[in-house]
Amino acid sequence: MRASRLVSILLLLQIRGRVTAREIADTLEVSVRTIYRDMESLSAAGVPLYADPGHRGGYELLDGFRTRLTGLTTGEAESLFLTGLPTAAADLGLGSVLTAAHLKLMAALPAELRDRAGRIAECFHLDAPSWYGAADPTPHLAEVADSVWNRRRLRIRYLRWAEPSETTRVVDPYGVVLKAGAWYLVAAHAESAEGGGPHGDGGREAIRTYRVSRILDVEVRSGSFERPAGFALAAHWQDYLDRFDRRRLRASATVRMSPIAMDRLTHLTEPAVVHAARASATGPDADGWVEVVVPIESVEQAITTLLPFGGEVEALEPAELRAGMRAAVAALARVYGDGG
Template sequence: MSLLLLLQTRGRMTAQELAEELEVSVRTVYRDVESLGAAGVPVYADRGPLGGYQLLAGYRTRLTGLTADEAESLFLAGAPGPAAELGLGSVLAAAQLKLMAALPPELRSRAGRISERFHLDVPGWFRTVERPPHLSAIADAVWNARMIEIRYRRWGRTEVVRTLEPLGLVLKNGTWYLIARPPAGEPRTYRISRVLALEVLSDTFERPDAFDLGSFWAAYSEEFQARLYPEEATVRLSPLAYDLLGYYLGGAVAKRARESATEQDENGWRQATVPIESLTHARLELFRFGADLEVLEPPELRTLMAETATAVHAIYH
C-alpha cells in the first residue's frame, strides 16, 4: 500500500528510490511490484537511465489500506483556521469531502466524528489573533517559488525594503512567520504582521536543495531563546513560587529553572537558576513573586530588587 501511494502521489520512481523511501531492499520492491500487478494494479516499468515504475495515467486507488486511527488522524490534522488564513479554507473542505468519499463505509462514520469531538484553537489565552493582510499572497508566492519585494517594519520601528525568495511559512502560537532569504543569501525570519507592503514579482527562484523548513525552525527557535535570555539569576523559591514558575515566567524559562532546582530545605524552599533577559526585565518578572522569591545573584539584581521593594513600601506605608 505504501509503494502504491508513493507512485500515485509522486509519479515515476526508480526501484532504488522506492527502496530508499520505504527502507527495504530493491529485491523487495521488485517482488511487491509484481504482487501489485498480479492484483490488477496497472503499474508498469520504463527501461533506460530515465526509466522507472509508474501507474497508468488516471489510475487512483481508494483508501482501503487506512486503519481507523489513521483515517481519524487525517481529519484531525486539518486546521480550518490556519487554512482559511492561507486562503485554503475551501480547498481543505473539498479535500476532506473527497477523502470521506474515498474511505470504505466502516471507516467513514468514525472519521466523520472527529470534527464533532475535537477543535483546534491555535492562539494562547488572552492573545490577540493576528490576521496579516498579506498572508495569502505570501503563501501563494511560497507555493509557486515567486520572488517578492516587501516593505518591512523591524523591531526598532525602522522600515526597510527587501527583495526575497520566500521558502516557507511557520505558525507559532497564533503568529505567522515567513522564512525567506535574499538572492544567494542566508535564510532569515520575518514576522508577517510587520509586512507593510508586498509586491509579488514575476521572477521565480530555485529552492536550495539542502534547506529543510522543520530543521531550520528548530535551530532558529533554540538560538532565539538563547539570545533572548543571555544571562542568569540565582534565586530561592518558596513552595508557592516553585508552583507558580510556569504561570509567571512561561514554559521554557520555568522548565530550565525546575531542572536546576535543588532539593527542598527544612522550610520547603529551593535554590534554582533562572534565565533572564536583562536586569530591568528580571526586576519586573521576578518582583511578581513578592516575598516568595529571593534573588541571591547577581548582586546588581539583588540590589535592584531591594530598591524596588523599598520604593513600593514607601508608596503604601
C-alpha cells in the same frame, strides 16, 4: 507490515515522482537493503516502475500510472480530521479548496465511516492563539502563501523593531509557520541567492524570519526560485527557536525559591526558565526553599519575571538584580504604605 510498506512506497512515488532508495528508506524508517527488496517485489507484481542509476538517479513510476489503493481504514478515517485546520486554511486562502476536498472525501466514505469521521470533526477544535492573546491581522498572508506554493520571488515592505523601522527587501519565500496564533514567513534574501545559491555566502544567516502581520506591502516578482535540496522547514524552525533562545538568554541569575514558587513556575515564567530551575535546584534547606540558577535576558527583564512571585523568591546574584528587586519592592512600599 510489509504489505502496508509496499502501499506506502507506491503512494510516495505517486506523490513525489522520482525518489532515491535512501529517501524512501529514511521516510519509512527501514534499511536501504529492505527498499531494494521491496522494489524487486513491486516490479515482479507488474508495477510499471524504473530506476536510473547514479548520483541523480532514483525510482520513478511510468507516466500515467496511478494506484487505486485509496481506501481508508476506520482508524485513518477517524484520525484524518484531526489534522484539519479550517481557520488556518482560510487564512492561507485555501478555505474553499479545503471545503471541496472535505465534501469529496465524505462522499467517498461508506456511511459508517462517514458518521464516525463526522463525530471526530465535531469533537475536535484547534484554538491556536495563547490565552489572553489574539491572532495577528495578516492581510498579506494569502499572497505570501501563494508565492510559497508557486515558488515566486517577493518584494516586501517590512516594519522592523529596530531602526530604520521600515525596510524593503526581495526574498525567496521558503515556507510559512503558525506559532501561537502568529504567522511567520521563512525566506532567503534573494540578493544572497543570486550571489551564491539560495543560502548565499552567509549560510543559514541568509535565511530570515518575518512576522507576517508586520509586512506592509507585497509585490510578486517575475521569475521563480528553487529551495535548497536539503532544506526542511520544520527542522529549520526548531533550529531557529533554539538559536533565538541562546541569543536572548545570555546571562544567568541565582535565586532562592520556596515550594510555592516552584509550583508556580510553569504559570508565571517561560519553559526555558522552568527547565533550568528544576535542573539546577539544590537543597531544600530547613524551610523547604531551594537555590536555582536560571537564564535571563537582562537585569530589568529578570526583575519583571521575579516580581509576580512576591515574597516566595529571593534574588541572590548578580548584585545588580538583588539591588533592583530591593528598589522595586521599596517603590511598591511607598505606593502601598500606610501613608500612601
